[in-house]
Amino acid sequence: MSKAIGIMDSGVGGLTVAKEVSHQLPNETIYYLGDTARCPYGPRPVEEVRQYTWEMAEFLYRQDIKMLIIACNTATAVALEEIKTAFDIPVIGVISPGARSAIKYTKNDTIGILGTVGTIKSKAYEDALKDLRPTTVTYPLACPKFVPLVESGEYNSSMAKKIVAETLYSLKQTNIDTLILGCTHYPLLQPLIEQYLGSGVKVISSGDETAREVSAILAYRDELNSRHEKMKNKYYTTGSPVIFGQVAREWMNDQHMTIQQIKLP
Amino acid sequence: MSKAIGIMDSGVGGLTVAKEVSHQLPNETIYYLGDTARCPYGPRPVEEVRQYTWEMAEFLYRQDIKMLIIACNTATAVALEEIKTAFDIPVIGVISPGARSAIKYTKNDTIGILGTVGTIKSKAYEDALKDLRPTTVTYPLACPKFVPLVESGEYNSSMAKKIVAETLYSLKQTNIDTLILGCTHYPLLQPLIEQYLGSGVKVISSGDETAREVSAILAYRDELNSRHEKMKNKYYTTGSPVIFGQVAREWMNDQHMTIQQIKLP
Numbered sequence: 001m002s003k004a005i006g007i008m009d010s011g012v013g014g015l016t017v018a019k020e021v022s023h024q025l026p027n028e029t030i031y032y033l034g035d036t037a038r039c040p041y042g043p044r045p046v047e048e049v050r051q052y053t054w055e056m057a058e059f060l061y062r063q064d065i066k067m068l069i070i071a072c073n074t075a076t077a078v079a080l081e082e083i084k085t086a087f088d089i090p091v092i093g094v095i096s097p098g099a100r101s102a103i104k105y106t107k108n109d110t111i112g113i114l115g116t117v118g119t120i121k122s123k124a125y126e127d128a129l130k131d132l133r134p135t136t137v138t139y140p141l142a143c144p145k146f147v148p149l150v151e152s153g154e155y156n157s158s159m160a161k162k163i164v165a166e167t168l169y170s171l172k173q174t175n176i177d178t179l180i181l182g183c184t185h186y187p188l189l190q191p192l193i194e195q196y197l198g199s200g201v202k203v204i205s206s207g208d209e210t211a212r213e214v215s216a217i218l219a220y221r222d223e224l225n226s227r228h229e230k231m232k233n234k235y236y237t238t239g240s241p242v243i244f245g246q247v248a249r250e251w252m253n254d255q256h257m258t259i260q261q262i263k264l265p
Numbered sequence: 266m267s268k269a270i271g272i273m274d275s276g277v278g279g280l281t282v283a284k285e286v287s288h289q290l291p292n293e294t295i296y297y298l299g300d301t302a303r304c305p306y307g308p309r310p311v312e313e314v315r316q317y318t319w320e321m322a323e324f325l326y327r328q329d330i331k332m333l334i335i336a337c338n339t340a341t342a343v344a345l346e347e348i349k350t351a352f353d354i355p356v357i358g359v360i361s362p363g364a365r366s367a368i369k370y371t372k373n374d375t376i377g378i379l380g381t382v383g384t385i386k387s388k389a390y391e392d393a394l395k396d397l398r399p400t401t402v403t404y405p406l407a408c409p410k411f412v413p414l415v416e417s418g419e420y421n422s423s424m425a426k427k428i429v430a431e432t433l434y435s436l437k438q439t440n441i442d443t444l445i446l447g448c449t450h451y452p453l454l455q456p457l458i459e460q461y462l463g464s465g466v467k468v469i470s471s472g473d474e475t476a477r478e479v480s481a482i483l484a485y486r487d488e489l490n491s492r493h494e495k496m497k498n499k500y501y502t503t504g505s506p507v508i509f510g511q512v513a514r515e516w517m518n519d520q521h522m523t524i525q526q527i528k529l530p
Binding site for chain 2: 023024025026027090092096097100103104131132133134212213215216217219220226227
């Protein structure tokens with residue numbers, strides 16, 4: 001079934017999901033939308049996030065996709081259930097896959113969660129974890145400085161290293177053995193996070209886990225592309241194609257991608 | 266949705282999938298059927314495997330399950346597609362999840378596959394891998410001595426160590442960086458296999474990966490149990506409950522399981 005998979009995020013963070021989908025499903029076509037002009041979603045009021053998320057979802061749906069991934073934790077927490085109910089294609093978010101994977105890895109049932117202010121406030125990960133295993137102890141932590149760092153392309157800098165250390169200091173004092181990167185921007189900071197927390201903490205990228213579930217669900221629905229059905233990926237942004245392209249080309253390892261600027265709604 | 270997940274295998278091997286389902290989805294109930302009396306399936310003619318697989322599937326289907334896992338590579342290769350088409354519940358096998366995971370891990374596109382004679386002969390893994398990534402180089406290897414070793418409970422013995430080394434000698438001379446345990450019995454030998462091949466080879470258990478997909482598909486269908494819906498697991502075997510119980514109690518870490526002997530068809 002040669003339709004594309006739609007992936008949407010408040011900015012470039014969802015590219016971590018796109019990259020993993022590309023890697024695990026090289027025959028698939030991706031249409032990516034980053035709402036960079038209105039990024040970050042994390043600190044915004046719920047109603048605003050809901051409206052923006054619907055606008056992105058409807059844009060991608062009109063591109064005739066076969067599946068939609070809400071590759072943004074904030075948007076997933078607010079609008080996944082309602083979009084899933086409204087659309088006639090599978091719609092998946094990033095929270096449940098991340099929670100499921102954390103439960104798989106933890107040995108001491110003590111899990112840290114990093115997210116935006118919105119995601120942490122929603123308690124979406126805590127609910128998902130406790131639904132799966134009621135005894136789980138969680139340490140949620142909002143990291144408002146991380147998204148701007150990634151969106152600006154600064155995720156390798158010495159400033160990034162300093163911000164990671166300052167932000168995670170309190171978490172390092174706990175006995176977590178597993179940490180969920182509950183924001184699709186954070187995998188770009190993953191090397192710094194792992195370095196700071198040390199090898200005793202298994203760091204889980206919700207994005208990677210989501211890609212895994214995309215593969216499972218498309219296979220289950222018999223909707224995976226066969227090897228000659230891949231089309232050219234398309235990238236859309238509501239913001240500057242230059243800044244978007246800077247991160248996207250490096251991250252997706254594709255120097256020839258074309259990026260189209262669009263207006264929402 | 267408080268129905269059970271049915272898991273079936275030619276013997277005890279599928280318990281590796283059951284264990285992983287229990288771990289990842291502790292709220293779920295498992296009905297397990299091991300056709301121990303007719304194990305192993307690997308060396309049997311295709312028509313016989315097809316008939317036995319259908320008999321197992323129909324037995325579990327009559328227990329009012331919500332999903333069926335064919336936790337046997339040989340049976341998956343022969344009968345997954347037709348059972349999937351015939352049943353009105355999701356039916357998943359172990360081959361695609363294992364192949365998808367191997368593609369995720371390999372860096373040099375060179376993947377080893379261990380399986381029964383039947384599985385290796387079917388080329389099911391090679392087809393699945395090459396569908397995903399046509400350039401993949403595969404080294405398939407039939408290991409007819411492994412299943413009897415596991416079914417007899419001898420998987421920790423010094424004889425097991427010797428058999429693993431002898432069997433995998435030729436594979437050790439290749440440059441594989443990823444190895445699929447293409448039989449649900451083999452994870453019980455995984456420590457010995459990893460020890461023999463060394464840390465340069467990532468060993469993938471199809472069973473673990475299958476459990477992951479079960480979780481994704483049930484979540485997608487909104488059919489995961491809530492926390493109070495767990496019922497008691499049931500274990501069925503066509504063979505001796507004593508021998509089955511010996512491996513099952515240790516492996517599932519459940520000293521109080523009840524095992525019922527049944528007759529197929």
